[in-house]
Amino acid sequence: MVDKVLALCGGVGGAKLALGLNHCLSPDQLTILVNTADDFEHLGLHISPDIDTVMYTLAGINNGALGWGIEGETWHCLAALEVFGGETWFRLGDRDLATHLFRTSQLKQGASLTDITGLLCQGLGVETQILPMSDDCVRTMVATPTGEIAFQHYFVKAQCQPTVCDFHFVGIETARPNPLALALLNDPQLTGIIICPSNPYVSIDPILALDGFSDALKQAKAPVVAVSPIVGGAAIKGPTAKMMRELSIPTTPTAIVEHYQGLIDGFIFDNADHQYKVPLSDMHVALNMTNTVMKTLEDKILLAETALTFMNEISGQKSIDHKNM
Amino acid sequence: MVDKVLALCGGVGGAKLALGLNHCLSPDQLTILVNTADDFEHLGLHISPDIDTVMYTLAGINNGALGWGIEGETWHCLAALEVFGGETWFRLGDRDLATHLFRTSQLKQGASLTDITGLLCQGLGVETQILPMSDDCVRTMVATPTGEIAFQHYFVKAQCQPTVCDFHFVGIETARPNPLALALLNDPQLTGIIICPSNPYVSIDPILALDGFSDALKQAKAPVVAVSPIVGGAAIKGPTAKMMRELSIPTTPTAIVEHYQGLIDGFIFDNADHQYKVPLSDMHVALNMTNTVMKTLEDKILLAETALTFMNEISGQKSIDHKNM
Numbered sequence: 001m002v003d004k005v006l007a008l009c010g011g012v013g014g015a016k017l018a019l020g021l022n023h024c025l026s027p028d029q030l031t032i033l034v035n036t037a038d039d040f041e042h043l044g045l046h047i048s049p050d051i052d053t054v055m056y057t058l059a060g061i062n063n064g065a066l067g068w069g070i071e072g073e074t075w076h077c078l079a080a081l082e083v084f085g086g087e088t089w090f091r092l093g094d095r096d097l098a099t100h101l102f103r104t105s106q107l108k109q110g111a112s113l114t115d116i117t118g119l120l121c122q123g124l125g126v127e128t129q130i131l132p133m134s135d136d137c138v139r140t141m142v143a144t145p146t147g148e149i150a151f152q153h154y155f156v157k158a159q160c161q162p163t164v165c166d167f168h169f170v171g172i173e174t175a176r177p178n179p180l181a182l183a184l185l186n187d188p189q190l191t192g193i194i195i196c197p198s199n200p201y202v203s204i205d206p207i208l209a210l211d212g213f214s215d216a217l218k219q220a221k222a223p224v225v226a227v228s229p230i231v232g233g234a235a236i237k238g239p240t241a242k243m244m245r246e247l248s249i250p251t252t253p254t255a256i257v258e259h260y261q262g263l264i265d266g267f268i269f270d271n272a273d274h275q276y277k278v279p280l281s282d283m284h285v286a287l288n289m290t291n292t293v294m295k296t297l298e299d300k301i302l303l304a305e306t307a308l309t310f311m312n313e314i315s316g317q318k319s320i321d322h323k324n325m
Numbered sequence: 326m327v328d329k330v331l332a333l334c335g336g337v338g339g340a341k342l343a344l345g346l347n348h349c350l351s352p353d354q355l356t357i358l359v360n361t362a363d364d365f366e367h368l369g370l371h372i373s374p375d376i377d378t379v380m381y382t383l384a385g386i387n388n389g390a391l392g393w394g395i396e397g398e399t400w401h402c403l404a405a406l407e408v409f410g411g412e413t414w415f416r417l418g419d420r421d422l423a424t425h426l427f428r429t430s431q432l433k434q435g436a437s438l439t440d441i442t443g444l445l446c447q448g449l450g451v452e453t454q455i456l457p458m459s460d461d462c463v464r465t466m467v468a469t470p471t472g473e474i475a476f477q478h479y480f481v482k483a484q485c486q487p488t489v490c491d492f493h494f495v496g497i498e499t500a501r502p503n504p505l506a507l508a509l510l511n512d513p514q515l516t517g518i519i520i521c522p523s524n525p526y527v528s529i530d531p532i533l534a535l536d537g538f539s540d541a542l543k544q545a546k547a548p549v550v551a552v553s554p555i556v557g558g559a560a561i562k563g564p565t566a567k568m569m570r571e572l573s574i575p576t577t578p579t580a581i582v583e584h585y586q587g588l589i590d591g592f593i594f595d596n597a598d599h600q601y602k603v604p605l606s607d608m609h610v611a612l613n614m615t616n617t618v619m620k621t622l623e624d625k626i627l628l629a630e631t632a633l634t635f636m637n638e639i640s641g642q643k644s645i646d647h648k649n650m
Contacts, residue, residue, distance in 0.1 A: 080423030084448035098405030
C-alpha cells in the first residue's frame with residue numbers, strides 16, 4: 001500500500017508523470033519537488049518555468065499544443081511590448097504574466113518561493129503539494145564552445161542550438177534543499193521516491209546537487225525509482241538526447257542508470273529498449289520494462305500506476321533486505 | 326509667431342490641452358514636462374500614470390471613457406491575478422502592462438526615465454517630446470486626519486475619499502529638474518510656457534518644487550500662462566475642487582492665480598467665471614476669458630490656439646517691458 005510519495009520533476013516530460021501520479025494518489029499522499037535551476041529574471045519578473053509547467057498541468061490549464069503556458073492564452077501584452085522593441089523571445093501570455101507578477105511581488109515582500117508556490121497552487125485549485133527544490137537561488141549555466149550562457153537563453157532564445165560542453169549550477173554550493181522535502185525523505189510514512197522522466201542533466205541533477213540532498217536520498221528507507229527519459233535512442237520531448245550526444249554519452253537507458261548509479265533502487269524503461277534488458281540486469285537495480293510514452297491521460301495514469309506498484313514491490317524487498325542486514 | 330513651447334502637465338485634465346497643443350504645433354516646437362510625483366511601484370512595476378496618460382493621449386490610443394489606460398484594453402492578466410488574491414485595485418490592462426514592464430526592465434538596466442519615455446513615445450509614434458519632470462524619485466504623500474498615505478492609495482485605492490490636510494513630496498529636496506526642461510527655459514527660441522489645467526497641488530506643484538525650477542521659470546524671458554483647472558467652482562475632472570475645500574481654499578480662479586502668484590504672466594479662465602473678472606484684474610496678470618471646457622478635439626485645439634495667441638500677445642508686451650527696463 002502506498003502512503004506518501006515524493007516525485008522529483010523538471011518541466012514538460014516530468015509533469016506528464018506528475019499528472020498521472022496526481023490521478024492515482026490523494027493530495028496528502030503526493031509531493032512534487034521541482035527543479036528551479038532554470039528559473040530566471042526576465043523583464044524584472046521572477047519566472048519559474050518548471051514550477052509553472054507542473055502547476056498548470058495539475059490545474060488542467062496547461063497548453064498541450066505549445067507544451068508550455070496556459071491553454072487559450074492571449075498575447076496582448078507581448079504584442080504591445082514588441083512595439084517598444086522590448087524582449088519578446090520568451091513568450092509571456094497575458095494570464096501567465098499574472099503568475100510571474102504575483103510571484104515577483106510576493107518575493108519582494110519577503111515571502112519564500114515555497115510559500116508563494118503554495119498560494120499560486122491554492123489559487124489554481126491544485127491541492128497536491130508542489131515544492132521548489134530550494135528557496136535559494138540556483139541558476140543553470142550552459143557551457144558552449146563560444147562561452148557560457150544562461151539556461152533560458154540556451155533553451156528558449158537559442159532553441160537548444162548551441163553545442164553543450166558542460167553545465168554549471170551557480171549558487172549550488174550555498175543553496176539549501178527545500179526543508180519540507182528533506183523532512184519527507186525522513187518521514188517513516190514515505191513509501192517511495194520517483195524520479196520523473198525529466199532531463200537528468202538540467203532538471204534532476206540540480207536537485208540532486210543541492211547540499212545534503214543526495215545523502216538524504218540515499219539514507220531514505222523508501223526506494224528510489226527512476227523512469228527513463230530516453231526511449232529508442234531519443235527523448236520524447238526536449239534536448240536530452242541532443243545533450244547526451246554532445247556530452248559523448250550514449251543515448252541509452254543504461255547511460256541513464258549509470259548516471260543515477262548509487263541513488264536509485266529501481267528503473268523503468270520502455271519496451272522499445274528491450275535490447276538493453278541484459279546489460280541493465282547487471283547494473284544492480286530492479287527493472288521494469290513497460291510503455292513509458294505518455295500521449296494520453298490514460299498513458300500517464302498507467303505509467304504512474306506501474307511506477308507505484310513497482311515502487312511498492314521494491315519497498316517490500318528493501319524492507320526484507322533491511323531486516324536481513 | 327510661436328517658436329518653442331514648454332507645457333507643464335499632470336494627468337487627464339492637462340493631457341487634453343497637451344493634445345490640443347500637439348495639434349497646433351509641430352513636434353519640434355512642443356515639449357511637455359510631466360509630473361512624476363504620483364509615480365509608484367506596484368507589483369514590482371514602475372508605473373508613471375501621468376506620463377502614460379499624456380503619452381497614450383498624444384498617441385491617440387487613450388481610453389476616453391475610462392479617462393486612463395488604453396482604448397479597447399483587455400484585462401486577462403488582472404483577472405488571473407485576482408485568482409491568486411493579488412492586488413487588483415490599480416487596474417492594469419494587458420497592453421498597458423507592456424509599458425510598465427518595458428519601463429521597469431529598462432530602469433533596472435540603468436536607463437533614465439527620460440530616455441525610456443523617449444523609447445516608449447517612439448514605439449507609439451509620438452514625436453513630441455514628453456519629459457518626466459525629473460529622473461529622480463519624488464513621491465507625493467497625502468496627509469489625512471488618520472495619517473499619511475501614498476498618492477495612488479489616496480487617488481485610486483481610496484478613490485479620493487480621505488480628507489486632505491496637506492501634501493508632502495518625498496525626495497523633492499534632492500531631485501533634480503529634468504535638465505532638458507531647464508535648458509529649454511534658457512533657450513532664446515522659447516516663446517512661452519503653458520501651465521495646463523492640471524491639479525495645482527499634486528500635478529503642478531511637484532514640478533515647481535523641484536530644486537531651481539521655479540527660479541528658472543521666473544528667469545525665463547518667455548511668458549508663463551496658466552489655464553484655470555477650476556470652472557464654475559468645480560474641477561472638470563479629478564479631486565482639485567474637493568482638495569481646495571478641504572484645504573480651506575476658495576474654489577475660484579482667483580485662488581488659482583494666488584497660488585501661482587509671482588510665477589505666471591497670464592491667466593486663462595472660463596466664461597462661467599466672468600464674475601471674477603474684476604478681482605482678477607487687480608492681480609497683476611494678463612487675463613483671457615474663454616471657454617476652457619474641453620469636450621471635443623475641436624475644444625482642445627481651440628483652447629490651445631487661444632493659449633498660444635494669448636502667450637504671444639504677452640510675449641510682445643513682455644519684450645517691450647524688457648526693453649523699457
